[in-house]
Amino acid sequence: xxxxxxxAAVVLDKVRxxxxxxxxxxxxxIAAGERVAIMGPSGSGKxxxxxxxxGFETPDxxxxxxxxxxxxxxxxxxxxxxxxxxxxxxxxxxAVAANVGLGRSPRLKLTQEDRDAVALAIERVGxxxxxxxxxxxxxxxERQRVALARILVLRRPVLLLDEALASLDDxxxxxxxxxxxxxxxxxxxxxxxxxxxxxxxxxxxxxxVRIQGGRVAAT
Amino acid sequence: xxxxxxxxxxxxxxxxxxxxxxAFAGLVAEGAGNPAGALAAFDAWLWRVARFTLxxxxxxxxxxxxxxxxxxxxxxxxxxxxxHDLLLRLFAVPLALxxxxxxxxxxxxxxxxxxxxxxxxxxxxxxxxSIYGLSGILIAHVFFNLPxxxxxxxxxxxxxxxxxxRLASQLGLGERATFRFVEWxxxxxxxxxxxxxxxxxxxxxxxxxxxxxxxxxxTTLEVxxxxxxxxxFDPARAATLTAVQIALTAxxxxxxxxxxxxAADINAPLAVTRRRHLxxxxxSRAFDAGLVALAxxxxxxxxxxxxxxxxxxxxxxxxxxxAFLQASATSLVLATLAAMAALLLxxxxxxxxxxxxxxxxxxxxxxxxxxxxxxxxxxxVLPPVVLGAGWFLSLRGRVDVFAAAPVMVVAVNAAMAMxxxxxxxxxxxxxxxxxxxxxxxxxxxxxxxxxRLVDWPALRRPMAAGLAFAMALSLGDLGVIAxxxxxxxxxxxxxxxxxxxxxxxxxxxxxALLLGLLCLALVFIADRLGTxxx
Numbered sequence: 001x002x003x004x005x006x007x008a009a010v011v012l013d014k015v016r017x018x019x020x021x022x023x024x025x026x027x028x029x030i031a032a033g034e035r036v037a038i039m040g041p042s043g044s045g046k047x048x049x050x051x052x053x054x055g056f057e058t059p060d061x062x063x064x065x066x067x068x069x070x071x072x073x074x075x076x077x078x079x080x081x082x083x084x085x086x087x088x089x090x091x092x093x094x095a096v097a098a099n100v101g102l103g104r105s106p107r108l109k110l111t112q113e114d115r116d117a118v119a120l121a122i123e124r125v126g127x128x129x130x131x132x133x134x135x136x137x138x139x140x141x142e143r144q145r146v147a148l149a150r151i152l153v154l155r156r157p158v159l160l161l162d163e164a165l166a167s168l169d170d171x172x173x174x175x176x177x178x179x180x181x182x183x184x185x186x187x188x189x190x191x192x193x194x195x196x197x198x199x200x201x202x203x204x205x206x207x208x209v210r211i212q213g214g215r216v217a218a219t
Numbered sequence: 220x221x222x223x224x225x226x227x228x229x230x231x232x233x234x235x236x237x238x239x240x241x242a243f244a245g246l247v248a249e250g251a252g253n254p255a256g257a258l259a260a261f262d263a264w265l266w267r268v269a270r271f272t273l274x275x276x277x278x279x280x281x282x283x284x285x286x287x288x289x290x291x292x293x294x295x296x297x298x299x300x301x302x303h304d305l306l307l308r309l310f311a312v313p314l315a316l317x318x319x320x321x322x323x324x325x326x327x328x329x330x331x332x333x334x335x336x337x338x339x340x341x342x343x344x345x346x347x348x349s350i351y352g353l354s355g356i357l358i359a360h361v362f363f364n365l366p367x368x369x370x371x372x373x374x375x376x377x378x379x380x381x382x383x384x385r386l387a388s389q390l391g392l393g394e395r396a397t398f399r400f401v402e403w404x405x406x407x408x409x410x411x412x413x414x415x416x417x418x419x420x421x422x423x424x425x426x427x428x429x430x431x432x433x434x435x436x437x438t439t440l441e442v443x444x445x446x447x448x449x450x451x452f453d454p455a456r457a458a459t460l461t462a463v464q465i466a467l468t469a470x471x472x473x474x475x476x477x478x479x480x481x482a483a484d485i486n487a488p489l490a491v492t493r494r495r496h497l498x499x500x501x502x503s504r505a506f507d508a509g510l511v512a513l514a515x516x517x518x519x520x521x522x523x524x525x526x527x528x529x530x531x532x533x534x535x536x537x538x539x540x541x542a543f544l545q546a547s548a549t550s551l552v553l554a555t556l557a558a559m560a561a562l563l564l565x566x567x568x569x570x571x572x573x574x575x576x577x578x579x580x581x582x583x584x585x586x587x588x589x590x591x592x593x594x595x596x597x598x599x600v601l602p603p604v605v606l607g608a609g610w611f612l613s614l615r616g617r618v619d620v621f622a623a624a625p626v627m628v629v630a631v632n633a634a635m636a637m638x639x640x641x642x643x644x645x646x647x648x649x650x651x652x653x654x655x656x657x658x659x660x661x662x663x664x665x666x667x668x669x670x671r672l673v674d675w676p677a678l679r680r681p682m683a684a685g686l687a688f689a690m691a692l693s694l695g696d697l698g699v700i701a702x703x704x705x706x707x708x709x710x711x712x713x714x715x716x717x718x719x720x721x722x723x724x725x726x727x728x729x730x731a732l733l734l735g736l737l738c739l740a741l742v743f744i745a746d747r748l749g750t751x752x753x
Contacts, residue, residue, distance in 0.1 A: 077662060
């Protein structure tokens with residue numbers, strides 16, 4: 001799982017999921033290393049789609065395959081998937097280095113090698129010198145970059161972004177987009193991002209998948 | 220994937236169920252073993268006791284809540300009064316005080332040997348009336364509940380829309396009209412809940428009635444249960460009385476639930492005050508100030524009397540006395556254990572409730588989630604004396620009842636404190652979970668790591684607050700130990716009661732001061748921990 005991924009294919013095979021009243025039906029196939037933006041009106045099921053892939057929700061029917069493996073019932077941590085949310089990506093009482101270190105060891109038992117990898121990732125996102133800050137002492141953009149550094153040490157082949165740039169202002173968004181696309185090129189990850197922002201899709205995605213009323217409307 | 224949190228919550232519910240069922244088993248067995256005796260207990264005396272229970276509770280509620288409306292409104296409107304915030308703090312004190320300490324304070328001020336009687340004698344007035352009976356009970360209940368009701372109603376007033384106040388002053392509405400159109404609507408919504416809560420506290424009040432009732436004419440069901448077990452050795456009657464008391468509290472709780480209030484709401488935080496556009500005349504300001512001063516004197520009086528009476532006791536001798544040292548040690552050990560047990564129960568319930576809520580998504584709430592949530596405060600239907608009486612009947616004849624005292628005190632006090640501890644920790648736990656649940660799941664942080672990295676940092680302070688509050692509650696409780704206490708196992712309240720009964724008033728006053736200070740310190744710590752940000 002910690003192997004450097006060349007990106008993995010993600011397949012939702014006739015997935016059905018009932019969230020309260022509204023049923024969702026997803027049938028979607030994303031190639032290894034592909035970069036996809038998921039767009040659509042709010043309430044259409046974009047976030048539900050990501051939650052199903054990440055394992056926060058379990059389908060009522062159908063299968064989810066990642067890198068050809070059936071992960072329909074696997075817990076989130078066992079899937080080769082990492083995710084950045086709009087907010088709350090960090091533990092507020094832990095310093096930057098510890099928040100990134102959790103990507104190497106969920107018990108936070110770090111070897112020297114782990115620590116080096118953490119330092120490198122923090123350097124890569126441009127936060128060197130802020131390792132010992134707490135999230136409250138960082139700006140919104142810096143917090144998202146810490147989350148990104150953790151993605152780097154997690155080294156999982158599929159990256160999910162759930163409106164990860166939505167709370168940043170325009171300048172920061174631009175910065176984060178170029179940082180992200182550089183990292184995606186380096187790590188060759190599969191990207192699946194939910195966004196409202198056309199520019200996000202233009203810069204980062206190769207394909208746009210439209211979701212409407214709980215199903216894929218166009219790809 | 221079965222969530223361990225749900226398992227722990229189920230275990231906590233099972234522990235509470237065992238405590239409740241053990242008490243019921245005692246009642247049922249007693250009733251079945253001696254049906255004639257149990258039925259014979261439904262006599263005129265029982266109905267008189269039941270009537271008095273309701274009557275004193277109704278009067279106490281009226282005398283607490285009606286003035287509280289005026290005092291709350293005065294505090295709300297005149298927030299630039301000198302000592303405004305200090306008064307709010309003063310109003311939080313009675314709730315932190317063990318009932319037996321308050322009872323002694325009331326006696327030390329209003330009793331025949333009290334400060335007021337002394338003052339009257341000094342001015343040549345003789346024949347100060349005894350306060351034992353209904354008057355003493357009412358004074359003590361109002362002492363507890365007037366400040367409580369004031370705080371809760373003030374909190375309700377704080378929710379009245381600031382815009383409406385601005386509009387009222389813009390339209391030149393007088394105070395009367397402002398009260399009618401702006402303040403009264405929010406008060407009216409809060410009143411059933413506040414009155415119900417006060418009524419509930421007075422219906423289940425044991426210590427006040429025991430110490431200030433002064434005889435069979437002023438006896439409530441709980442005191443009657445205690446007397447039939449400890450003095451009349453009439454278990455059949457005790458079983459019947461207990462059943463009636465349970466029915467009564469269940470009815471009141473059902474009413475409370477409908478009013479949208481929970482019995483655990485009494486440790487509500489201090490109201491935060493915001494600026495409002497309020498207009499008032501000099502006359503109304505003077506009226507409000509006078510009202511607030513009266514209420515403050517009424518609350519501060521017994522507190523001051525406790526301090527004065529306590530200081531005049533020989534505290535040095537008392538503090539080195541064997542009985543005191545032993546009772547203190549017993550009290551501290553039992554209260555610590557009860558508080559820890561309450562904390563464990565609460566943590567398990569809170570975590571399980573959240574896990575169940577997360578798992579169901581948008582589906583309707585299940586029974587288990589209800590039970591681990593608000594349902595857990597249903598245990599308050601069974602006040603300590605009632606739970607204790609049930610177990611007393613269960614254990615009687617099987618084991619040495621008095622040897623079971625430590626276990627009973629710890630178990631019953633833990634169950635009794637649990638709803639309050641839940642209230643202290645649940646918001647923090649749920650907030651931490653809302654922030655970190657997905658992140659932890661994605662990173663695979665579980666078990667001990669999750670506790671160390673996620674839950675402990677978020678819960679440390681509220682847990683300490685809950686622990687301190689539970690300890691204060693347990694330290695001051697007389698209900699269980701009154702039934703199970705003996706020469707061998709004495710807690711501080713038990714020792715206090717013994718000294719009072721033996722007319723060693725000075726010792727009792729000294730003990731009351733020490734116990735009161737201890738509980739106040741604990742609740743003060745709990746309050747600081749509960750409200751302060753990191």
